[in-house]
Amino acid sequence: MHNTVYDSTVDNRDYFNSIYGLPPNISFPNPFGFGIMNTFEDPLTVGPSNTSMALGRAQGFYVLNGYKEYTLFHLFTTNITEGQSKGTIDIFGQLREVDPVCLLTVVGGTGAFVGARGLASCTLVEMDHTPPAKWTLSFGLDLYY
Template identity: 70%
Template sequence: MNTFEDPITSGPSNTSAPLGKAQGFYLLNSFNEYTLFDVFTANITEGDYKGTIAIFGQVREVDPIRYLTVIGGTGSFLGARGLAKNRLIDIDHAPPAKWTMSFELDLYY
């Protein structure tokens, strides 16, 4: 089990405009492949819409697109439900591992 607090930016580069932080944890949940179960909150603190978006689901490294579930939100995202489509942009396995991912959210509220 690992915890994380990572920047959320408007683009795939760390120099892209900051939007907030992703804070949560993940568990390695497979004996045969690199599969993680993620539970995290996207805390959006910049821009026109501010609040949190709660997301959970399985991330399999081999899948080009992963779908995670949006289970709630606060502030501008109060009561949000929907899907978080996740794509891996880059991964550096050298410790500590660094993942760059993009998210496209379809929210209903």
């Protein structure tokens, strides 16, 4: 899953796939962005390169929900449109930047994945904070249906 955040300072309007909403209305320091939401539609590929074979798109949002550490609560649907198995997989859970592997919950699916449940193990492959911020996540799925 490849994420590129919109950044007006580098004018990447032609190739971004996620955007932050307005920050919370607070007047004190907020070092971990608590309460900020990002909506995304990220490409899904077979491998870690964004030029790898496309599988589909992940559409959803995350909220920065850690007040004392950098954590993101994700809720998204993967739309698998290529390959033998087509359908959607619904995933939610929290990612902590400090964890090498995070486990998220699979709560449903459609098509080839109808009724799916299980775990999505998420690993950070690459992160680049240079504007525009970009990162790549790798997912392994243990599905039951």
